[in-house]
Amino acid sequence: MPNDHSSSPVLPTSSSSSSSLSPPEVQLTSSGSSSSPTKSTGGESGNTGDDLKVYLPKPIDDKHDEEWEVKRGTELDDFLGNGVEGDDGVEASSASRENLGLNNLHNNLHLRPPPPPPPPPPPSKSLHPTIIPFGSYALKVHSPSSDIDVLCLASPPPLTPVMSRSQFFSRLKQYFETRMNDDFIISDVTVLINAFTPVMKFKINCIDIDLVYAQIKEENLEEYKNEYLGKETLRGLDAESLRSVNGVLVTNEILSIVGKERGEVFRLALRGIKRWAKGVGIYGNGMGFLGGVNFAIMVAWVCGRFPNAGPARLFQKFFQIYSTWSFPSPILLSPLLLSPPPGWTPQQIWNPTLNPRDAYHLLPIITPCYPSMNSSYNVGKGQLRRIMMEVERGREVVDGVMKGRGGWEEVFRESTFFNRFTNYLEVRCVALTPSDFRRWQRWVESKIRILIAGLEMAAEQGVEVHPFAKFFDVVGKEMEVCGTSFFIGLRSLRTNGDIVDLSFCTNEFLYAVSNWEGRVQGMEIFVQGVSGGMGGSGGGAVGQQKVKGGGGKGKGRARNSRKRNGTRRGNGGGGGGGGNSDENKGNSTTTTTTKGKATTDGFSEAIGSPTKKTRMR
Incomplete structure (x- = not known):
């Protein structure tokens, strides 16, 4: 990474050397004059985007x-x-449209109540909503473990009655409950109606689906009948609907630009x-x-x-x-x-x-x-x-x-992330049942950004944070629980060995996670310091636990053990670099970390509760 991000080399022309490819810093003009983005006071813009x-x-x-x-x-x-991108380089045939049941959803999802007499004349287009995949699936670069993004585009009135997004998601959930069979299994249905782009998350035959919804306006009926999803079709949509449709538009535009x-x-x-x-x-x-x-x-x-x-x-x-x-x-x-x-x-x-x-x-x-x-x-x-x-x-x-x-x-070889640092911060979330765990892990994952932002405050104390974007299953022998861990590498910029207290950096994260209204007994969160440099790859040493790759979706077990020679295992690829690296040099700070919300004594003992203060080598 360049040491000075303020440098602004100019984008080269076709005759320039291709080794210097960084454009200058962004400058937008208003009414023809140059203006710094940090000093703008807002107002109407005359921008054309030429800048x-x-x-x-x-x-x-x-x-x-x-x-x-x-x-x-x-x-x-x-x-x-030779197939679509897979976790192990194999074709993700299981993620075909037919196996997902998307065609079945398209053909059988009737949202229209019985029409009042007299019935309208037969339309030239089907009354069923249109299911449009977008993102990696539409680009044909998805993997077996990828979420598949789809837009449910409802036909305009009078073909389909006006229906709010919450009504649609509610009726779709009811449809799933009545139409499930051995060939069409729906599970883990979650509706995020208050999200920036409202979405319904669920699994079809164990494959994750993210579904967004929009309904065409009545005045655009003719364009819709022509099966054209373009600018004319989308006139008059509200902000949420435009954001829902945006994924399809972006995917199509990328393919158009590439050619x-x-x-x-x-x-x-x-x-x-x-x-x-x-x-x-x-x-x-x-x-x-x-x-x-x-x-x-x-x-x-x-x-x-x-x-x-x-x-x-x-x-x-x-x-x-x-x-x-x-x-x-x-x-x-x-x-x-x-x-x-x-x-x-x-x-x-x-x-x-x-x-x-x-x-x-x-x-x-x-x-x-x-x-x-x-x-x-x-x-x-x-x-x-x-x-x-x-x-x-x-x-x-x-x-x-x-x-x-x-x-x-x-x-693409296994990552050496867990050999690069002397100290790591582990975030471990556990639950007593697989269904509770899936909901809990999804919630914790959505708040990880708060933790990373909080830890950036430690920069003033000479600590640099390096998060790893993957969860690892916790495994052991004694007590069966579902658990997963997330790791952040800690690089000390100090050389005097002073204690650094990171507890204040984790408070907002722990508060946000622990006060979730959907939390039930057995859902626990821990933040603790662990030592690195213990070999292995793709996972992180949890001190007393063994950790393996897998994204936190499987069933894991944590055990209470006094052994301190834990190992880590994983299947992550991607490397570059091996063994110990510069991140270990001078990293002698002793760090204090904090535990998450207290658990019951029995549960804490069963999973090997972290101590209040963990000294890190």
Whole structure:
């Protein structure tokens, strides 16, 4: 990561060297004059978005078709497998539309009550809602463990009665309860009606589905009958509906920008980037890292910058570009649209000149259609630090592979994160039953960003935080509970060995988690310090426990043991770098951490309750 993020190298022209690819800092103009984003007072804007064109991927004509590049591309394709991106490089055939039952949902979800007499004339379009996949599934880069995002687009009145989003989710839940059978199993239904984009989460045949809902307005009936999901169809939608539809629009726009002729090259590079990101622990939008749409936009930008690059060189250019990118300069695929299409309800867009909060975004990745939004607004300092660290490590390894020093397994090998630091902070959540655990783990995961932001306050005490975006199952022998752990590497910038108290950094997180209205007996949360450098990969030493990979979805067991030689296991890939690294040097601070909300004595004893103060080597 560059030591000085304030530097602003200019985006090179086609004749410039490709080694300097970072655009200047973002500047938006209002009424034709330049203005600092941090000093804007708001008001009406005369922006046309021309200022941001410098961030668009200006193509470089640098065609290379050397035999070695073609060979590396073939090797990358073979390594990743010929199907959609999988956790182990195999095709995710289980995530087909038919196996998910989405066609069944489309054909059988009748939301219309019996029509009053006289019945309306037969419409030219089906009365059933349209199910439209988007995101990684629609891009064909999903994995067996990926969530699948779908939009349920209801037909306009009079084909379907006006129905609120809460009414729709309620009726859909009732439908699931009456239509389940051995071939169509629905579980873990959760409705987040108050989310920024309201969503219904559930599993179909053990595959996670995130479903959003929107209904076309009556005045757009004719456009809807023509089966055209475009600007005319979406006129008059409210803000929540536009956000719900936005995922489909973004996916379509990305595919349009990339183009059919570059589609396979784009997909192969994106599959590789996603697999690498998951392995090194920087994949997870909900935890403040980057998710599928973020990486899709980033890879599409590189694809537009190098229109003649094959998949291997495109993969390499991803690391070369973003390891030197001058963040918070934005990543843009298309000019910023500051005004809505005709008939659309005006929405707030990403604009650091008019919106002071936007000026504080650390890693802006802007969606390519109206309303333009920062798809990575929740990236924090700790997450950005880890992302840049791994991108820089990845660049070194990929450059070596492209020069013939090793194969692609060097890029995707198991992470060495748990050998890099002397001290780690472990967040462990446990519950007594699998169903309670799934709900509890999902809640804790949604609040991890609060913890990471709180720990950033420790920077004043000389502690640097490095979170790992993955949960690991807790396993043992004695008492069966469901448990999972999340780990944060702690790097000391001190050399005097003073005690650092991190308890004040965790208070807000523990309060937010512990006071959840859905919490029941047995749902517990612990925050404790653990020592690193104990070998293994893909997991973290819990001192007394053994930890394995798996995302926290399985059933685990924690045990009360006095042994202090715990191990960690995991299956995360993605590397770069091995053994002990510079993060261990000088990391001699003794750190005090805190335990989560007190449990009953019996339960605390059973899981080996952490002490109030844990000295970390």
